[in-house]
Amino acid sequence: MARPHIEPFVDRDVGFKQMTLPGFRKGIHFKMLSIDKDNGSCTMTVQYEPGFKQPPGFSYSELELFVQEGDLKIGNKVYGKGTYVFAPSGTALPAMSSQKGALCLAFYNFGPPSFEESDANHDKADDTQQLKIISSYDGLDWQVPTLFPQTAPGCLLKILHIDPKTFGMTFLYCMTPGFWQDNISYHDVAEEAYHIWGTSWMMQFGDLPTGGYFYRPAYINHGCFASDLGILAIGRTDGDLHNYFHHDPFSTPEENHERAAAKLARMKPALYQWILTHEHNHLPHDFEFPDDTYNTDDYDSGIHMHADGTSHSHKHSGSHSHLNTPKVSRKKNR
Amino acid sequence: MTLGSTTIRGNLRPKMTKDEAAWVKQELAEQIDRYKKIVQEMEALTPQREKWVADFLHRIQTRGYHVHAGNRRVIPKNEIRPRDGRPLQVVY
Numbered sequence: 001m002a003r004p005h006i007e008p009f010v011d012r013d014v015g016f017k018q019m020t021l022p023g024f025r026k027g028i029h030f031k032m033l034s035i036d037k038d039n040g041s042c043t044m045t046v047q048y049e050p051g052f053k054q055p056p057g058f059s060y061s062e063l064e065l066f067v068q069e070g071d072l073k074i075g076n077k078v079y080g081k082g083t084y085v086f087a088p089s090g091t092a093l094p095a096m097s098s099q100k101g102a103l104c105l106a107f108y109n110f111g112p113p114s115f116e117e118s119d120a121n122h123d124k125a126d127d128t129q130q131l132k133i134i135s136s137y138d139g140l141d142w143q144v145p146t147l148f149p150q151t152a153p154g155c156l157l158k159i160l161h162i163d164p165k166t167f168g169m170t171f172l173y174c175m176t177p178g179f180w181q182d183n184i185s186y187h188d189v190a191e192e193a194y195h196i197w198g199t200s201w202m203m204q205f206g207d208l209p210t211g212g213y214f215y216r217p218a219y220i221n222h223g224c225f226a227s228d229l230g231i232l233a234i235g236r237t238d239g240d241l242h243n244y245f246h247h248d249p250f251s252t253p254e255e256n257h258e259r260a261a262a263k264l265a266r267m268k269p270a271l272y273q274w275i276l277t278h279e280h281n282h283l284p285h286d287f288e289f290p291d292d293t294y295n296t297d298d299y300d301s302g303i304h305m306h307a308d309g310t311s312h313s314h315k316h317s318g319s320h321s322h323l324n325t326p327k328v329s330r331k332k333n334r
Numbered sequence: 335m336t337l338g339s340t341t342i343r344g345n346l347r348p349k350m351t352k353d354e355a356a357w358v359k360q361e362l363a364e365q366i367d368r369y370k371k372i373v374q375e376m377e378a379l380t381p382q383r384e385k386w387v388a389d390f391l392h393r394i395q396t397r398g399y400h401v402h403a404g405n406r407r408v409i410p411k412n413e414i415r416p417r418d419g420r421p422l423q424v425v426y
Contacts, residue, residue, distance in 0.1 A: 004369050005426045022353050032361050040350055040358040060347040090346045110344030112354045126343040149402035182393055183400040203386045204424035206379055220426055224390050247399050247409060249387045250420040 007214035040112030061111030070102030082137030090122030189239035198231030
């Protein structure tokens with residue numbers, strides 16, 4: 001499953017399209033920000049027309065909704081800008097409507113957008129997570145990131161949602177006026193973000209203004225960073241976020257990937273040695289999630305996109321033994 | 335949005351309907367066009383980006399490189415990896 005590297009893209013440069021998928025009510029318009037070529041999961045800017053109405057119902061795939069502007073009535077309560085909704089797959093939302101219209105961001109995870117009218121949850125609704133509605137602007141405080149190494153002072157977070165299995169997260173972040181960070185970063189996970197307000201700058205991509213968006217697969221360089229007047233943005237990752245900082249502007253995703261693995265060998269030698277020794281190419285058994293299966297052959301980082309929209313990761317054949325498996329020398333790492 | 339996610343819990347209907355498949359196909363076609371446009375725009379930015387990179391390499395050797403939070407370290411010249419003709423590709 002993968003989405004290509006879409007960076008930068010400014011949604012203000014394109015027009016809205018009418019949502020035509022069966023099930024959805026009239027009065028929904030969207031701009032596609034990114035879409036997964038395999039499963040149809042996607043991120044969209046969504047405009048609900050004034051007077052929009054939708055009966056109770058659920059999405060077959062996990063849904064996150066963020067209100068940028070306007071009003072959205074969910075059940076009996078009217079919510080305004082800054083509202084964040086997380087609906088697990090198959091979990092029925094109450095009736096929704098908008099008197100004045102609402103500009104939102106919609107994240108359909110794991111599958112394409114869908115709406116099934118129902119006042120009850122699907123029989124197989126994801127009961128490991130719960131429906132939540134958060135007023136993120138006035139209901140949460142800004143936090144200094146607790147990701148190590150940390151971003152430079154002046155980048156603050158509000159965590160909206162964390163996936164209990166992967167620690168993939170959805171978060172608001174801001175850069176204070178005059179923010180700057182002189183390093184280059186990459187992560188083990190894909191990352192996407194949308195600028196709700198403000199302009200920031202990155203050495204690779206230039207300015208990203210209000211309405212600016214990116215979907216960036218793992219191991220792609222980004223930064224250094226700066227923002228004159230500050231920004232407010234919403235971001236997401238699809239796994240645990242670690243900041244790999246460096247100062248080589250010309251390193252490739254493959255080099256970054258290998259550097260990350262070397263870092264894992266240094267920082268968690270016992271785990272790395274265990275993986276090498278057992279030549280695991282499947283998800284090790286987790287007593288907490290005994291039903292999980294995961295075939296690494298399915299992994300596609302999304303980098304190296306082809307003209308037909310497919311992409312691939314560079315795969316190495318055979319098992320790696322650069323460290324003279326299985327001896328990941330702990331002495332060397334002291 | 336879970337990478338390597340395992341179960342179908344996040345999507346109760348993993349096989350797309352005919353309408354969904356057609357919609358996704360159309361959106362993917364448009365995404366390819368967006369991607370190509372981004373690549374062109376980023377290639378056009380190359381001269382400016384080369385200057386930004388030179389400025390960055392100068393700053394980390396004078397003002398410092400952000401190691402962690404507000405901690406900075408001035409990078410000595412011998413720690414700057416030579417470019418050796420490597421391209422500066424930013425979109426993958």
